[in-house]
Amino acid sequence: MQLKCSFCSMPFALNNEQVADAIEIFKKDSHAHYDAHCPKCRRSTKLAKKAFELNPTYKKMLEA
Numbered sequence: 001m002q003l004k005c006s007f008c009s010m011p012f013a014l015n016n017e018q019v020a021d022a023i024e025i026f027k028k029d030s031h032a033h034y035d036a037h038c039p040k041c042r043r044s045t046k047l048a049k050k051a052f053e054l055n056p057t058y059k060k061m062l063e064a
């Protein structure tokens with residue numbers, strides 16, 4: 001999953017393992033946020049469930 005750091009605008013990606021972690025978090029608490037750590041500035045960009053639902057594959061995983 002491609003995203004962009006909210007602090008330094010560095011584009012980076014979440015690997016499948018990180019996406020799977022995020023899905024687990026949202027399954028337990030749909031109002032939770034996943035912290036995606038920027039490889040450049042190391043600050044965390046908070047992602048809501050909504051950000052994952054935009055991707056049809058992740059949406060299915062969230063509903064499973």
Ligand SMILES: [Zn+2]
Pocket residue numbers: 005006007008009010038039040041042043
């Ligand atoms: Zn950054």
